[in-house]
Amino acid sequence: MASTDTPPPGTLARLIDEQLELAAARLPAIEPSAVNPSPEEHAEVAAAHADFEDVLLGRAEPTPEMLEELAALEAAPELSEQELERQALADGGADGDTATPE
Numbered sequence: 001m002a003s004t005d006t007p008p009p010g011t012l013a014r015l016i017d018e019q020l021e022l023a024a025a026r027l028p029a030i031e032p033s034a035v036n037p038s039p040e041e042h043a044e045v046a047a048a049h050a051d052f053e054d055v056l057l058g059r060a061e062p063t064p065e066m067l068e069e070l071a072a073l074e075a076a077p078e079l080s081e082q083e084l085e086r087q088a089l090a091d092g093g094a095d096g097d098t099a100t101p102e
Helices: 011-026 039-043 052-056 064-075 081-090
Strands: none
Touching: none
């Protein structure tokens, strides 16, 4: 059963191509150097707020606060299994419900 409303073959593809061309014409031109920076330029980009991962990967220097926190963690006493279990059961998790500990 053929319909008289059916467009000729290729109409949809042509419409999509036209829309893509219109969209591409509206995009701003991008300079190649901004898209593909050299390794030297890339290395100069500093992290706004360095975290522990940045320090481990050599992208940032540790802050004094990071070093203090690390020293405090290393100096803290080791927790027993019972204490870890107690803390886990007391924590309600993301939903704050202590009946369903996470």
